[in-house]
Amino acid sequence: xxxxxxxxxxxxxxxxxxxxxxxxxxxxxxxxxxxxxxxxxxxxxxxxxxxxxxxxxxxxxxxxxxxxxxxxxxxxxxxxxxxxxxxxxxxxxxxxxxxxxxxxxxxxxxxxxxxxxxxxxxxxxxxxxxxxxxxxxxxxxxxxxxxxxxxxxxxxxxxxxxxxxxxxxxxxxxxxxxxxxxxxxxxxxxxxxxxxxxxxxxxxxxxxxxxxxxxxxxxxxxxxxxxxxxxxxxxxxxxxxxxxxxxxxxxxxxxxxxxxxxxxxxxxxxxxxxxxxxxxxxxxxxxxxxxxxxxxxxxxxxxxxxxxxxxxxxxxxxxxxxxxxxxxxxxxxxxxxxxxxxxxxxxxxxxxxxxxxxxxxxxxxxxxxxxxxxxxxxxxxxxxxxxxxxxxxxxxxxxxxxxxxxxxxxxxxxxxxxxxxxxxxxxxxxxxxxxxxxxxxxxxxxxxxxxxxxxxxxxxxxxxxxxxxxxxxxxxxxxxxxxxxxxxxxxxxxxxxxxxxxxxxxxxxxxxxxxxxxxxxxxxxxxxxxxxxxxxxxxxxxxxxxxxxxxxxxxxxxxxxxxxxxxxxxxxxxxxxxxxxxxxxxxxxxxxxxxxxxxxxxxxxxxxxxxxxxxxxxxxxxxxxxxxxxxxxxxxxxxxxxxxxxxxxxxxxxxxxxxxxxxxxxxxxxxxxxxxxxxxxxxxxxxxxxxxxxxxxxxxxxxxxxxxxxxxxxxxxxxxxxxxxxxxxxxxxxxxxxxxxxxxxxxxxxxxxxxxxxxxxxxxxxxxxxxxxxxxxxxxxxxxxxxxxxxxxxxxxxxxxxxxxxxxxxxxxxxxxxxxxxxxxxxxxxx
Numbered sequence: 001x002x003x004x005x006x007x008x009x010x011x012x013x014x015x016x017x018x019x020x021x022x023x024x025x026x027x028x029x030x031x032x033x034x035x036x037x038x039x040x041x042x043x044x045x046x047x048x049x050x051x052x053x054x055x056x057x058x059x060x061x062x063x064x065x066x067x068x069x070x071x072x073x074x075x076x077x078x079x080x081x082x083x084x085x086x087x088x089x090x091x092x093x094x095x096x097x098x099x100x101x102x103x104x105x106x107x108x109x110x111x112x113x114x115x116x117x118x119x120x121x122x123x124x125x126x127x128x129x130x131x132x133x134x135x136x137x138x139x140x141x142x143x144x145x146x147x148x149x150x151x152x153x154x155x156x157x158x159x160x161x162x163x164x165x166x167x168x169x170x171x172x173x174x175x176x177x178x179x180x181x182x183x184x185x186x187x188x189x190x191x192x193x194x195x196x197x198x199x200x201x202x203x204x205x206x207x208x209x210x211x212x213x214x215x216x217x218x219x220x221x222x223x224x225x226x227x228x229x230x231x232x233x234x235x236x237x238x239x240x241x242x243x244x245x246x247x248x249x250x251x252x253x254x255x256x257x258x259x260x261x262x263x264x265x266x267x268x269x270x271x272x273x274x275x276x277x278x279x280x281x282x283x284x285x286x287x288x289x290x291x292x293x294x295x296x297x298x299x300x301x302x303x304x305x306x307x308x309x310x311x312x313x314x315x316x317x318x319x320x321x322x323x324x325x326x327x328x329x330x331x332x333x334x335x336x337x338x339x340x341x342x343x344x345x346x347x348x349x350x351x352x353x354x355x356x357x358x359x360x361x362x363x364x365x366x367x368x369x370x371x372x373x374x375x376x377x378x379x380x381x382x383x384x385x386x387x388x389x390x391x392x393x394x395x396x397x398x399x400x401x402x403x404x405x406x407x408x409x410x411x412x413x414x415x416x417x418x419x420x421x422x423x424x425x426x427x428x429x430x431x432x433x434x435x436x437x438x439x440x441x442x443x444x445x446x447x448x449x450x451x452x453x454x455x456x457x458x459x460x461x462x463x464x465x466x467x468x469x470x471x472x473x474x475x476x477x478x479x480x481x482x483x484x485x486x487x488x489x490x491x492x493x494x495x496x497x498x499x500x501x502x503x504x505x506x507x508x509x510x511x512x513x514x515x516x517x518x519x520x521x522x523x524x525x526x527x528x529x530x531x532x533x534x535x536x537x538x539x540x541x542x543x544x545x546x547x548x549x550x551x552x553x554x555x556x557x558x559x560x561x562x563x564x565x566x567x568x569x570x571x572x573x574x575x576x577x578x579x580x581x582x583x584x585x586x587x588x589x590x591x592x593x594x595x596x597x598x599x600x601x602x603x604x605x606x607x608x609x610x611x612x613x614x615x616x617x618x619x620x621x622x623x624x625x626x627x628x629x630x631x632x633x634x635x636x637x638x639x640x641x642x643x644x645x646x647x648x649x650x651x652x653x654x655x656x657x658x659x660x661x662x663x664x665x666x667x668x669x670x671x672x673x674x675x676x677x678x679x680x681x682x683x684x685x686x687x688x689x690x691x692x693x694x695x696x697x698x699x700x701x702x703x704x705x706x707x708x709x710x711x712x713x714x715x716x717x718x719x720x721x722x723x724x725x726x727x728x729x730x731x732x733x734x735x736x737x738x739x740x741x742x743x744x745x746x747x748x749x750x751x752x753x754x755x756x757x758x759x760x761x762x763x764x765x766x767x768x769x770x771x772x773x774x775x776x777x778x779x780x781x782x783x784x785x786x787x788x789x790x791x792x793x794x795x796x797x798x799x800x801x802x803x804x805x806x807x808x809x810x811x812x813x814x815x816x817x818x819x820x821x822x823x824x825x826x827x828x829x830x831x
Contacts, residue, residue, distance in 0.1 A: 050138035338818035380776035485670035521549035536618030560584035
């Protein structure tokens with residue numbers, strides 16, 4: 001890949017878009033200080049993914065945006081574009097489809113940077129890897145800045161290594177390796193977290209099991225409560241239903257008597273009310289029907305009018321099309337027609353003027369005739385009104401006589417009806433009185449079985465109390481068993497949880513130990529066992545050599561050697577005494593001693609040839625001057641610590657298993673005890689059910705007998721009250737019947753007198769009224785003829801005047817039409 005051009009816009013001093021082309025060969029920029037040479041290099045580093053604001057000589061990344069100058073305002077964004085030739089196709093796979101790559105970085109003030117490759121937005125990491133694969137980048141040593149040569153000369157080994165990696169073209173692989181290491185560490189953290197989550201899930205599973213058992217217990221107790229509540233409600237319902245039936249029977253008897261008494265009056269009243277109430281709905285229906293009919297008629301007329309308008313519009317459109325097709329011929333015809341019409345109108349106008357001048361003025365004569373006929377009509381109407389008043393007076397007298405007769409007949413019927421009503425009421429009261437006395441006589445004494453029923457109820461209550469006490473004792477025993485089961489369950493669960501955690505940790509350590517072994521040859525590490533706390537010292541002494549096998553067939557193995565123990569300086573303790581190891585490692589351990597951390601540097605100079613000094617914390621001092629501090633990573637120490645922990649866990653598991661088994665056995669015995677108490681409780685609960693049924697039956701019998709006695713007493717009292725009331729009503733009905741006979745006799749006498757009186761005869765005014773009405777009709781007809789003649793004369797005169805005005809307007813219109821037609825003909829001739 002080769003750089004081709006660099007384009008800067010709003011970057012530092014390049015406020016305007018500036019393009020720097022990098023041609024093949026040698027390209028350079030020469031200029032004085034402050035001309036912007038360093039800004040070009042910084043723009044190149046910035047677009048390649050630089051993230052340090054100090055490297056850009058600024059306090060923040062927004063400082064790369066042009067900040068303003070004399071006469072030039074500041075910018076809100078900066079953009080740098082780098083064009084690269086990718087003809088050799090050496091770019092990463094996601095960018096290798098294009099022969100030319102354009103990398104763009106844009107920054108907006110306060111919003112950060114965005115990267116684009118060939119117009120597609122991408123990550124900064126992808127851009128950095130693109131240049132790292134090309135052995136360059138924002139921090140590449142090949143981009144030389146001021147003072148960098150001296151930095152390279154005095155660079156540390158790590159910086160020199162970076163230069164060599166870039167020169168070898170593996171810096172991109174180093175970046176990818178770093179990213180892979182980060183992901184691997186994250187995966188290891190996730191695995192450790194997974195073990196914690198599994199432990200939490202196991203604990204949650206035990207909690208859910210406890211909650212499930214509690215839920216089952218709740219459902220069982222709820223079902224028992226509902227059953228008891230149902231039994232109680234059923235007993236109460238039976239009592240209320242029996243009381244309701246008794247009340248309904250009493251109410252039915254009373255309602256029957258009341259209904260028989262008021263049936264006739266109610267029927268008559270209902271018929272009158274129905275007749276009166278049926279008229280307004282009928283009137284309203286008629287009005288609604290008329291309104292609907294009128295609306296439908298209007299709608300029909302509107303639809304017909306719209307249809308006619310539509311037809312007229314169609315015809316108009318057809319005529320318009322024909323008119324457009326024959327426009328010129330029509331205009332010529334219109335001009336000819338206008339000339340003929342003007343001649344005709346002129347002739348008619350002259351004839352109408354002559355007719356108006358020759359017509360006589362008859363209006364005064366006709367108005368006088370109309371006035372005379374009006375006076376005659378008023379005189380005839382006055383005569384009709386006078387005779388009609390006399391006839392109305394005679395008719396009123398005759399109507400009054402007829403109404404008096406009808407009223408007398410109505411009074412006579414009402415008096416007879418009252419007599420019949422009083423007689424019927426008297427008969428009904430006598431019948432009711434006789435029935436009440438018979439019913440009271442039919443009522444017997446109290447039931448003799450009531451005392452025996454009360455005694456049976458007392459015995460049933462005692463049996464129910466004993467059964468409930470047995471249930472309470474069984475429930476208390478079950479509660480004690482449940483409490484014991486809960487305590488043993490918690491103990492068993494705690495022991496099982498502790499044992500499960502140890503087993504999980506041991507299983508994980510075993511997997512880690514197995515994952516580090518070779519396929520066919522176990523390492524020497526499996527045969528080495530240091531004392532507790534000396535794992536780090538052994539790992540420092542042997543290091544990665546512990547991964548070698550003891551089998552000579554392995555690619556790397558311990559063959560063993562003889563070595564005499566060296567003379568150690570004072571304060572050094574041989575490590576072999578603290579480690580149990582195979583003979584093949586005896587020579588190495590014989591040349592290793594344990595010292596204090598503070599004495600290590602001093603004793604390193606006194607160590608024999610081939611000897612190693614180690615500390616308990618894991619420091620190493622070799623006789624040849626090589627030193628490793630305890631902070632350096634030592635995988636062997638980690639594996640030794642893991643193996644020691646595994647040994648401890650196995651011992652703890654072996655010690656904890658008997659306790660967990662005993663706790664489980666105790667929990668199982670407690671569960672069996674709970675089941676036994678529950679069975680006993682179920683058996684005890686069946687006894688109260690039978691006792692309750694016996695008690696309910698005895699209670700029903702006692703209540704029924706008590707209700708029967710109370711009902712007989714109430715009936716006896718009610719019948720006594722009814723007999724007294726009927727006797728009072730019987731005396732009242734006798735008095736009312738005796739008082740109604742004189743009114744009926746008086747009504748009969750008045751009706752006989754009215755029937756014997758002769759009706760008033762009609763007078764002679766009827767014939768005179770008929771003659772007067774005939775004369776008045778003739779006078780009105782004569783007046784109407786006179787008014788019609790006058791109106792006809794006035795309309796004819798007004799018609800002639802309107803006709804003259806219309807002919808004048810038509811003459812003017814046709815004159816204008818003739819002129820317009822001539823103009824259109826002239827225009828058509830010109831076209």
